[in-house]
Structures are given as structure tokens and as C-alpha cells.
Amino acid sequence: MKMGLQISKIRHRLLTFNKKRDFNVKMAASILKNIVFTSTRSILPKTLRISTCIHHKVPKRNYDQYRMRYLKEMYQKRLDVGPEKQRRRSEWINWNYDAEIYAFGQRLGEDFNESTLRQAFINRSYVEGERKKRAELGIDINAVPLQLEDNTQLADDGFALMSSYVKVYLRNIYPYMFEEGISAVHDYLTTDKMLAHIAKHIGCEDLILSEEIPVMESTLSTAFKAVIGALFNDKGQEQAERFVRDFVLPQLIEEDINQLWHIVNPMGLLKAMLSLSGKGEPEPRLLWKSGINTIMSLYWVGIYSDKEFIAKSPGETVLIAEEMAAREAIKKIMKTDDSRAPLVLGNAAENLMLDYNRVNLSAEDIIRKYYESPHPQKDFSTS
Amino acid sequence: MANSAIPRDFLKNVLQNGMGRYVCQLQRITFRFCKSHPGSRHMRDFVENHLLDFTKKNPGVVVYLQPRRHRPPSIVAEFLNGRRETMEMIGKEPGEICKWTEHMRGRSGVQIVNMIRNNHTETPSTQGIWHPFMFRDSTTALAKFPSSQYSAVKQTGKTATDFILEEVKKK
Numbered sequence: 001m002k003m004g005l006q007i008s009k010i011r012h013r014l015l016t017f018n019k020k021r022d023f024n025v026k027m028a029a030s031i032l033k034n035i036v037f038t039s040t041r042s043i044l045p046k047t048l049r050i051s052t053c054i055h056h057k058v059p060k061r062n063y064d065q066y067r068m069r070y071l072k073e074m075y076q077k078r079l080d081v082g083p084e085k086q087r088r089r090s091e092w093i094n095w096n097y098d099a100e101i102y103a104f105g106q107r108l109g110e111d112f113n114e115s116t117l118r119q120a121f122i123n124r125s126y127v128e129g130e131r132k133k134r135a136e137l138g139i140d141i142n143a144v145p146l147q148l149e150d151n152t153q154l155a156d157d158g159f160a161l162m163s164s165y166v167k168v169y170l171r172n173i174y175p176y177m178f179e180e181g182i183s184a185v186h187d188y189l190t191t192d193k194m195l196a197h198i199a200k201h202i203g204c205e206d207l208i209l210s211e212e213i214p215v216m217e218s219t220l221s222t223a224f225k226a227v228i229g230a231l232f233n234d235k236g237q238e239q240a241e242r243f244v245r246d247f248v249l250p251q252l253i254e255e256d257i258n259q260l261w262h263i264v265n266p267m268g269l270l271k272a273m274l275s276l277s278g279k280g281e282p283e284p285r286l287l288w289k290s291g292i293n294t295i296m297s298l299y300w301v302g303i304y305s306d307k308e309f310i311a312k313s314p315g316e317t318v319l320i321a322e323e324m325a326a327r328e329a330i331k332k333i334m335k336t337d338d339s340r341a342p343l344v345l346g347n348a349a350e351n352l353m354l355d356y357n358r359v360n361l362s363a364e365d366i367i368r369k370y371y372e373s374p375h376p377q378k379d380f381s382t383s
Numbered sequence: 384m385a386n387s388a389i390p391r392d393f394l395k396n397v398l399q400n401g402m403g404r405y406v407c408q409l410q411r412i413t414f415r416f417c418k419s420h421p422g423s424r425h426m427r428d429f430v431e432n433h434l435l436d437f438t439k440k441n442p443g444v445v446v447y448l449q450p451r452r453h454r455p456p457s458i459v460a461e462f463l464n465g466r467r468e469t470m471e472m473i474g475k476e477p478g479e480i481c482k483w484t485e486h487m488r489g490r491s492g493v494q495i496v497n498m499i500r501n502n503h504t505e506t507p508s509t510q511g512i513w514h515p516f517m518f519r520d521s522t523t524a525l526a527k528f529p530s531s532q533y534s535a536v537k538q539t540g541k542t543a544t545d546f547i548l549e550e551v552k553k554k
């Protein structure tokens with residue numbers, strides 16, 4: 001009897017709801033909850049049908065007058081208050097640092113030591129900030145020591161390993177490339193910008209503990225190096241090198257490695273190289289020209305040595321074309337032209353035999369040897 | 384909407400993913416639902432029966448459950464490139480929620496736009512692209528035009544006229 005009374009009451013309230021447009025949705029939902037939990041099953045479908053009316057949007061042809069004024073007001077308020085404050089991801093309610101740290105290792109397929117990994121994400125600025133906070137609160141640091149260690153040491157270890165491995169790998173993959181070129185490619189791969197890009201895309205950004213917000217490139221880069229360092233300390237050199245090969249070296253794909261090394265005087269280098277390998281002087285010849293009186297002029301210059309073709313290249317003027325052809329020739333000698341074999345990465349690189357003591361030829365040495373040695377046909381004009 | 388205003392892009396591979404090691408680009412996913420409202424019925428069913436399978440298969444994705452009183456169910460996917468996508472799950476059954484979760488897991492996180500082409504490369508040709516001088520004899524560079532040598536008709540073999548004249552001669 002009591003139950004019946006209650007249901008009829010609710011029905012009455014729901015019916016009146018249809019008339020009242022500004023009825024609170026929360027209220028309606030609480031009514032529904034009452035029905036679901038207190039009434040019998042037989043009345044459920046009917047009431048549910050009423051409840052679906054709450055969310056059903058009836059298309060309207062008119063604009064509410066108040067809405068425009070409301071939105072204008074809110075827009076003005078936003079302009080007055082300014083943009084939303086930038087927040088750390090950890091400030092939101094759905095955040096669990098332990099779970100995030102665990103998932104980081106799982107995502108990369110690496111079995112990290114958890115405490116080392118945690119340390120790899122602690123930036124120096126965070127430790128300093130914590131110290132400052134404690135000092136402000138009047139806590140004696142000597143009595144209660146701050147048991148936080150930043151990632152500087154790990155990052156140094158990681159960078160040393162990454163740097164040496166990248167160079168060893170490149171020297172073995174491009175055995176004819178000059179040492180200067182290898183260094184240029186290495187520098188490109190180990191810039192803060194590149195390492196920050198990689199760090200972001202493996203999920204370091206939200207895990208980093210630092211003072212600044214948003215996280216700076218240098219902080220991201222340090223954290224990435226520290227992750228490599230952590231792997232090196234816990235799992236050994238081989239595993240850390242595999243990590244570098246899988247995440248750092250693929251960034252060279254689709255990158256023109258010849259453009260990374262800027263050669264100041266390609267013709268001088270080419271001359272020295274040909275002379276030292278016992279070939280004749282490089283001889284540039286004009287192959288074709290087109291539209292020379294227009295702004296779209298085109299010259300093709302070929303370079304020959306001992307009447308043998310080496311390389312050719314186009315250019316807007318004869319001088320540009322000659323320089324480009326010399327670059328093309330150096331590219332061919334270094335065996336880094338576009339038709340070179342792709343990098344050995346992934347599973348194929350597991351059995352890669354790398355010579356760790358290998359050092360490639362240095363362009364500087366070659367030029368010095370050529371111009372310092374007595375030579376009959378020496379021409380200093382191009383040096 | 385004007386065609387030029389619709390975003391279009393080439394196919395992208397974030398971080399050259401899969402060249403070295405594959406990294407799932409979905410970093411965390413939040414399931415938001417109400418504990419009591421019938422609108423979240425399917426989401427609750429999904430959480431009870433299917434969610435653990437997903438977490439076991441993908442330990443690299445952090446899963447959060449966020450109960451919100453009397454609000455419609457939705458999923459929020461956060462990707463490694465910093466993008467965050469929400470998707471309403473109103474009226475979607477557990478099977479469908481499973482599919483959308485898988486959809487989020489398999490994505491790179493890049494905004495879905497019109498593909499200009501289905502394939503893309505930075506090096507379209509390894510042997511060099513074609514140019515008008517590619518197969519031209521370099522002796523033409525020195526020639527003065529008009530020249531009788533290069534103006535002559537190219538003899539490529541026996542023509543039909545030659546053939547007929549020969550046949551007439553035979554007879």
C-alpha cells in the first residue's frame with residue numbers, strides 16, 4: 001500500500017516535469033533512481049520511457065533570446081580573466097604515478113628497475129624546489145634529509161653511451177663517409193630538439209618531475225638520456241644500445257644525411273681525394289643548358305677525371321651547377337647517394353657485427369695531406 | 384563547407400614507429416560513467432566483463448575509471464603526441480565499446496583527416512627523377528642549330544613506302 005502511494009507520487013512528479021521545462025536534470029535522475037531501487041519491475045518500462053524524454057532533444061527552429069546574451073557575457077568574461085592556467089597532467093583526478101611508471105616500461109617492452117626509472121624522471125630543478133619548500137616551512141634539512149637524487153648522473157652515463165654507439169653504428173653502416181660527416185649526423189641525432197621529440201613520443205613528458213611548466217626541451221632531453229642511463233646501469237650495455245638503435249637511429253629515415261654535413265669547398269675536397277687515390281684532376285664540363293636568357297636558366301655540369309665521368313648536377317648558373325656537381329661526386333665517393341641501402345634496424349640489426357674501434361677517414365686530414373705535400377699541379381685558387 | 388577548408392594531409396608515421404620497436408601510441412584511457420544511472424548500463428557491463436581482458440593485453444596503456452554521478456558515459460583517450468580525444472558512449476553496447484576502445488588503441492593519435500594519397504615517401508625516386516636531359520646525347524650541347532645532321536629524318540628501319548618500292552622492283 002505504502003509502495004503504491006510512493007509510485008503514484010513519483011508518477012505525478014514526472015508528469016509535472018514535462019510541463020516544467022527548466023526542471024533540474026539532477027532532480028529527474030534522482031527520481032529515476034528512487035524508482036529503480038524501490039519499485040517492482042512491472043512499472044519500470046513505463047517510467048523509463050518518461051525518463052528518456054529528459055535527454056531527448058527536440059529540434060527547434062527559433063533561437064532563445066537569452067542564449068545570445070549569455071554567450072556574449074561568457075565570452076567577455078573569458079577575455080577579462082585571460083586564458084586558462086596551464087596545469088600539469090598530475091593535477092587531474094585520474095592520475096596514478098605508480099601505474100604510469102609501470103606502464104612506461106611495459107609500453108617500451110623494457111624491464112626497468114623501478115627505483116632507477118623513478119630517479120631518471122627527477123629533474124634537478126625539482127629537487128631544488130623541494131629543498132626550498134622545506135626551508136620555507138622551517139624543516140631542518142640535516143635532521144630530515146631529502147631522499148631525492150636527480151637524474152644528472154644517469155643522463156651523463158646515458159649520453160656517453162648513446163653518443164658512442166651512434167658513432168660506431170654510423171661508421172659501420174657508412175664506412176666510406178668522412179668522420180666530419182659522421183659527426184654532423186651524430187650531432188643532428190643528439191640535439192635537444194630531436195631527443196625531446198623522441199622523449200615526448202615514448203611518454204616521458206607527463207612523468208617528469210620538474211619545476212617549470214610546460215616542460216622544456218632540455219628537461220625532456222635530459223630525462224631521455226637518463227632513461228638510457230638507467231637501462232645501462234640496470235640491464236647492461238647491450239640492452240641500452242638496442243634501445244638507442246630502436247628509438248634514436250630510426251629518426252634518420254627519410255632524412256638526407258648529405259645535407260646534414262655542410263661542405264664549405266666541395267671542389268677542393270674532391271681535388272684532394274682524387275689526387276690521393278691516384279686519379280687525375282677533376283674537370284668540370286658543361287653538358288647542357290636551357291633558357292639561359294630567362295630567370296629560369298638551367299645548366300647541367302658534369303665532372304670528369306681522366307676523361308671518365310664521375311658526377312653531374314643542374315644549377316641556375318654555371319658556378320652553382322659546378323659546385324653541386326662536386327657535392328654529387330663527393331656523395332658518390334662516400335657511397336651515400338640516394339640509391340644507398342637502407343639502414344639496418346629492428347630485428348635485422350640483432351646480428352649486426354659492429355667494429356667498435358673503427359675510425360673513418362677524416363676530410364681534414366686528406367686536405368692537409370694534399371696541400372702540404374709537394375705536388376706538381378697544385379692549384380691553390382680553389383683551396 | 385569549402386573543399387579547401389577541410390583538413391587534408393599526407394600519411395604520417397609518428398616517430399618512425401615500428402621501424403625499430405613498436406610503441407602503442409595510446410598512453411592512457413579513461414572510462415567515465417555513472418554508477419547508478421541506466422544510461423551507463425552498458426559501460427558498467429563493459430567494466431565488469433571486458434575491461435580486465437583489455438588491461439591484460441595492453442599493460443602499456445594506463446586505464447582509469449572515473450565515476451561521475453548522473454552523467455552520460457564516455458571514453459577519453461590520451462595519445463603520446465599530446466592529443467586527447469573524447470567519445471560519447473551513450474546507447475553503445477559492451478561489444479561496441481570494446482570496438483571503440485580497440486580503435487583508440489590502434490591509432491597513432493594524429494587527427495583523422497582526408498588522405499591526399501594512400502602512400503607517402505620523402506624519397507620518391509632513388510635513381511633520380513626524370514628530367515628532359517636524362518637520355519639526351521651530350522654531343523647536342525655543342526651543336527649549332529639549325530643543323531643538317533639533327534634536322535634529318537631519323538631512319539628507324541624499313542618503312543611501308545620502302546617495302547612497296549622493293550616489291551615493285553622485284554616484279
